[in-house]
Every structure is written in structure tokens, then in C-alpha cells.
Amino acid sequence: MEPLIDEKIQIGISACQFGAPVRYNGKGLDSTRFIGRERGDFVWHPVCPEAMSGLGVPRSPVSLRGGNGDDFWKGTASLKTRGGRDVGSEMKAGCAACLDTLVRGGVKVFVFMEGSPSCGVYRTSLKNKRLGHPPGIFGSLLLSRGFFLIPAQDMQSPLRWWDWRRRMFAWVWLESRDFSDQKTGPSVVVESWHVLKFLCQELSRSKADGIGRRIAAVNTLDAAARESLKTEVLDLLRTPSEPRKIKQSLWKNYVFLRKRFALENQSVLMPTDERGVLAVARECLSLEILASREGVLFGSSPVRYRRRDEAASSGADEADPEATEFSGDVPESVED
Structure with a gap:
């Protein structure tokens, strides 16, 4: 079995990180330029929940109040402009429209703008280095749908991007594998683990060892247990590694x-x-x-x-290895 992806991977991306000037202040950044010619290896699907919400550009910055994006979808948190106007219903419509676009395009990978109250995953504000209330509204939706999520800022670092890219390839390949078939499922599990075990051991030796022990008894597992194993490996592949x-x-x-x-x-x-x-x-x-x-x-x-x-x-050029390592600093607060 050759672990190969034949078709171009469809990648969603926050439109403001694809060069579209759709941030609240009319600015945008093309983060894909940092990966050089490799940009052409993928099909990109830029979306902006705020723009699709009808809030326009420029617009008043918005922020989550009373909780995070998960709480927003539960109805216990709100989204308001700097002036205090509640724009929650508009944002729900915008997020739904963006998600529909991604689903129609067969997108399962998304590059998000960290720090955004909509697309942010680990922080929803970068003002004064506060975390805000992560995840953001759209980030929460993507997490609940099981997307493979990549922070746009990591495209600026050749090593971080290499780490995300290799794990993305592994994730996309594994996600398409069928573990549920009663006849072929067990052998597919074993073959898949043979391909991925060394990468998984690098990410977390303890988790990989636990998965390996269960796979050793794969013939005793039913379809639901095999699918649970698959989900566990997919989750592990979302984990960033580190230089060491x-x-x-x-x-x-x-x-x-x-x-x-x-x-x-x-x-x-x-x-x-x-x-x-x-x-x-x-x-x-x-x-x-x-x-x-x-x-x-x-x-x-x-x-x-x-x-x-x-x-x-x-002999085509690889992503520029001289790209500046991302420092983590952002020149201005990130608000939508």
C-alpha cells in the first residue's frame, strides 16, 4: 500500500489571510505568500464570517461578551460592536453561509486568523496580549465539525509550516480510510498504523503506545471501536510537534x-x-x-x-526556507 494523496487538497482560509482587505479596518495579509510556490499545490477557499454577515468594510470592531464561541452557540454569550450593538443574529447567518461554502467545496482543512473573535481558536484577542474568550464563534463551529485547523501565523515559519503540512497530509489520508467494513476494516487499521505510527510516536509516545496496544487486538474490535481508534489518531495528528x-x-x-x-x-x-x-x-x-x-x-x-x-x-522551488521565523508579535490588536 502506497500512502499517497492524488487529488489537490481543498483548504479553507480566513479571507483576511488570503490578501482580501476585509478586516474591520479594511486591511488584510496574504499569509500564503510565505509558503512560496507551494501555494499552487492546493485549492484555496477564502471566507469571512463578518463580511458574509453583512457587517461591511470598514466596520465597528466586535467582541464576545459573557463567554466564548461555544457559549455563543449555546445562547449564553453575545457578540457586540464597540458601540454596544448586538450583532449575534447577523454573525450566525454569516458563519452558516461560510460553513456551507466550505462543505460544498469538500473542505476539511482550514487556516484561521488567530486572535479573531470569529475565526480564532486559541485566542480571540491579541490586544495587550490577552487571550480573550477562545474559541471564537466560527472557530467553535469548525472545531465541532472536526476540521483540521492551522493558525495562519505559522505559515511564516518554514519549520512550523513543514510540521503542519506533514500532519495535514497524514490527517487527510487517514480521514479517507474506511475502518468500518467488517471484512477489510481490521487490515486497513493495521496498514494505516504501519504508515503513521512513527509520526504519532513523535507527537506523543504515551498516546501512540496506547493506540498501538489496542491495534494489536484489532481483530477483537467491532466497527464502532475501530472508528473510535481512527478518531483518536486523527486528534493526535492535530497536535503540533516541537523542534527538539x-x-x-x-x-x-x-x-x-x-x-x-x-x-x-x-x-x-x-x-x-x-x-x-x-x-x-x-x-x-x-x-x-x-x-x-x-x-x-x-x-x-x-x-x-x-x-x-x-x-x-x-526541480521547482520549495517554500522559501529563508522566510522570517514568526516571532509571535502582532503590530496591532486583532479585532473584527
């Missing part, structure tokens, strides 16, 4: 590939060698491309994407 873990996994997989398939890549350094995250990103990309060209499984990035394979074979 990435370096350790990269070296472990390189040693295996060198011993088993005689693959040589002098750019890959030992985990204890000091270097910056840009250098680590280059190592990850170079080994990923080498493994793809040789047709062998690279445990750190196990699922291949045909669009990237074609770009690599044609």
Missing part, C-alpha cells in the same frame, strides 16, 4: 533509511548538533524529497502528496 522532537525523529528515521536503503544525505545532522530552526527545516525538506524520489517511506513525513512529488521531480 522533530530533530530526534528526523535523525532516527535517517539512520533507518541509511541502513535499510543506503540513502545518504549529508545535510542531516545529529540531534545534539546546534543549529537554528531554518536549518532543521532544510534538513526535513531535503530528506522528505529524497525519500519520495526513491519511493521509500519516510516515517517523519509518511504520506506523499502527488503535487509536491511533481514539483520536486521538475
Whole structure:
């Protein structure tokens, strides 16, 4: 079995992060420019809940009152403008319209604007470094629907983007696999875990070991239990890694590939060698491309994407490894 994604991945994105000047102050940022030519590997679906709510541009900033986005959908929190006008009903309509657009496009991945009271997931305000009341209204809706969510700011870091991209490929591939069939389901579970286990072990060894023990007894599991396993792995693949873990996994997989398939890549350094995250990103990309060209499984990035394979074979540029590492600072408060 070859872990390969043939079709272009459909990715939703906050429109203000796709260059559309739809923020409350009429501004926007094209975050996809940070990934260079790789932008063309995907089909993008920009949406803006505020714009689809009929609030217009420019508009008065809005904020959540009395709770977070989850509470808003339960009816226990409100969304008001700076002047105090309640725009909750308008925002519900706008979020529903955006979700319908994503569903019609077959979108299951979304790049969100962190800090937004609508699209934010882990914070709904960046003013004075406050968290606000996460998740935001649209962010809450996407979480409840099981989307794979990527913070737009991480596209500015080559290593963070590489981490998100490889996990996205794995997530999309696994999400399409059928664990429920009574005859083929158990073998599909085992095959899928063979592909993903090294990546999952990097993300959380304890969780991966627990999943592995249950998969060892997969023949005793019914369809519901197998689907539960799938959900657990999908949730784990949403977990960001960190440079230390990435370096350790990269070296472990390189040693295996060198011993088993005689693959040589002098750019890959030992985990204890000091270097910056840009250098680590280059190592990850170079080994990923080498493994793809040789047709062998690279445990750190196990699922291949045909669009990237074609770009690599044609010599097309990768995402710019010189892109500035995102510092976490935002020049102005993020309000919608």
C-alpha cells in the first residue's frame, strides 16, 4: 500500500489571510505568500464570517461578551460592536453561509486568523496580549465539525509550516480510510498504523503506545471501536510537534533509511548538533524529497502528496526556507 494523496487538497482560509482587505479596518495579509510556490499545490477557499454577515468594510470592531464561541452557540454569550450593538443574529447567518461554502467545496482543512473573535481558536484577542474568550464563534463551529485547523501565523515559519503540512497530509489520508467494513476494516487499521505510527510516536509516545496496544487486538474490535481508534489518531495528528522532537525523529528515521536503503544525505545532522530552526527545516525538506524520489517511506513525513512529488521531480522551488521565523508579535490588536 502506497500512502499517497492524488487529488489537490481543498483548504479553507480566513479571507483576511488570503490578501482580501476585509478586516474591520479594511486591511488584510496574504499569509500564503510565505509558503512560496507551494501555494499552487492546493485549492484555496477564502471566507469571512463578518463580511458574509453583512457587517461591511470598514466596520465597528466586535467582541464576545459573557463567554466564548461555544457559549455563543449555546445562547449564553453575545457578540457586540464597540458601540454596544448586538450583532449575534447577523454573525450566525454569516458563519452558516461560510460553513456551507466550505462543505460544498469538500473542505476539511482550514487556516484561521488567530486572535479573531470569529475565526480564532486559541485566542480571540491579541490586544495587550490577552487571550480573550477562545474559541471564537466560527472557530467553535469548525472545531465541532472536526476540521483540521492551522493558525495562519505559522505559515511564516518554514519549520512550523513543514510540521503542519506533514500532519495535514497524514490527517487527510487517514480521514479517507474506511475502518468500518467488517471484512477489510481490521487490515486497513493495521496498514494505516504501519504508515503513521512513527509520526504519532513523535507527537506523543504515551498516546501512540496506547493506540498501538489496542491495534494489536484489532481483530477483537467491532466497527464502532475501530472508528473510535481512527478518531483518536486523527486528534493526535492535530497536535503540533516541537523542534527538539522533530530533530530526534528526523535523525532516527535517517539512520533507518541509511541502513535499510543506503540513502545518504549529508545535510542531516545529529540531534545534539546546534543549529537554528531554518536549518532543521532544510534538513526535513531535503530528506522528505529524497525519500519520495526513491519511493521509500519516510516515517517523519509518511504520506506523499502527488503535487509536491511533481514539483520536486521538475526541480521547482520549495517554500522559501529563508522566510522570517514568526516571532509571535502582532503590530496591532486583532479585532473584527
